[in-house]
Each structure stands twice: as C-alpha cells, then as structure tokens.
Amino acid sequence: xxxxxxxxxxxxxxxxxxxxxxxxxxxxxxxxxxxxxxxxxxxxxxxxxxxxxxxxxxxxxxxxxxxxxxxxxxxxxxxxxxxxxxxxxxxxxxxxxxxxxxxxxxxxxxxxxxxxxxxxxxxxxxxxxxxxxxxxxxxxxxxxxxxxxxxxxxxxxxxxxxxxx
Numbered sequence: 412x413x414x415x416x417x418x419x420x421x422x423x424x425x426x427x428x429x430x431x432x433x434x435x436x437x438x439x440x441x442x443x444x445x446x447x448x449x450x451x452x453x454x455x456x457x458x459x460x461x462x463x464x465x466x467x468x469x470x471x472x473x474x475x476x477x478x479x480x481x482x483x484x485x486x487x488x489x490x491x492x493x494x495x496x497x498x499x500x501x502x503x504x505x506x507x508x509x510x511x512x513x514x515x516x517x518x519x520x521x522x523x524x525x526x527x528x529x530x531x532x533x534x535x536x537x538x539x540x541x542x543x544x545x546x547x548x549x550x551x552x553x554x555x556x557x558x559x560x561x562x563x564x565x566x567x568x569x570x571x572x573x574x575x576x
Contacts, residue, residue, distance in 0.1 A: 428537075437541050439517065446517070448541045454548065504559060511552035518545030 416432040427438045429447075436449035440457075447455045452472055459466025525538025 435537060437521070437538065446513075448544055450537060450540070452544060454544075504556065504563075507552055507556045507559065511549050511556060514545045514549035514552060518542045518549060521545060 414432075416430075418430045420428045420430070422428055425439060425441050429436045429438060429449075434450045436447050436453075438445050438447045440446055443461050444458045446457075453470065454472075455468060455470045457466060457468045519542065521542030522539045523542075525535055525540075525542060528535035528538060
C-alpha cells in the first residue's frame with residue numbers, strides 16, 4: 412500500500428492551491444465549473460450540474476517536442492483534427508477564441524497575483540510559472556485558430572471555384 416499526501420489550501424474565494432507528493436496545482440472556479448493547472452503542465456477543465464452526477468471533464472498536457480519529425484507529425488495530426496472540425500463540430504471557432512482569451516486573462520492574472528503574493532509568501536512563486544503556462548496555451552490556441560481560419564478560407568475558395576465550372 413502506497414503512502415498518499417494531498418493538501419488543499421484556499422487562497423481566495425474560488426482559488427485553491429492543491430499540493431500532493433508529486434506536484435502542486437492551482438484550481439480556479441467554484442462548484443459546477445473549475446479549471447486546474449498543475450506544475451507538470453497538465454490542465455483540466457470541468458463543468459457539471461451539482462447534485463445530478465452529470466459532468467464533463469477535458470484534460471490536456473504540455474508535451475516537449477524535441478525532434479523535428481515528431482513536430483511535423485503533431486502538425487499533421489493537428490491538420491487532420493482541424494479537417495474533422497467541420498464534419499464533427501468538434502471545436503468551433505468561437506470556443507477556440509474563448510479558450511484563447513480565457514488562457515490569456517488567467518495567465519496575466521496569475522503572473523501579476525503571483526508576483527505580488529511572492530513578496531509576502533515566497534512559495535507563491537508557482538503562480539507566475541502557472542501564468543506563463545497559461546499564456547503559452549493561449550498562444551497555442553491562437554495558432555490553431557489562425558490555421559482553422561486559413562483552412563476555412565481555402566475550402567471556401569475551392570468550393571466557389573468549383574461552382575464557376
């Protein structure tokens with residue numbers, strides 16, 4: 412049987428610092444909807460209806476791509492996903508914009524709050540680090556959104572050129 416350790420500290424209304432033996436994380440939100448980023452780069456968004464047992468959770472992670480081939484494979488995988496966006500409505504342009512600005516705002520908030528709190532409590536240095544991760548996610552969504560818009564324009568041009576013939 413393994414030893415477990417977990418401690419959750421309320422920092423402000425709707426903001427908790429969670430610490431366990433392998434990582435620490437910050438959770439923003441209240442019952443029904445919250446967003447968590449941990450020190451390993453994993454981020455989780457959860458939305459649910461309290462009292463019903465119905466919820467949806469999306470988990471992602473920050474991966475290091477050191478190899479050019481792996482990077483190209485990831486870009487191809489992203490292109491394949493974006494091609495299925497239109498057919499499956501997996502991720503709309505509006506939701507990508509929301510995620511982009513959500514990460515941008517939370518990143519700026521965590522950086523500023525972290526710098527201020529670090530003066531008082533040195534352990535809070537993790538907040539600016541989490542803010543930087545959030546800004547990187549915002550940049551990632553921005554690139555995906557730009558690519559999605561370019562692909563949509565290409566498809567529109569292709570469809571309009573076929574109609575002319």
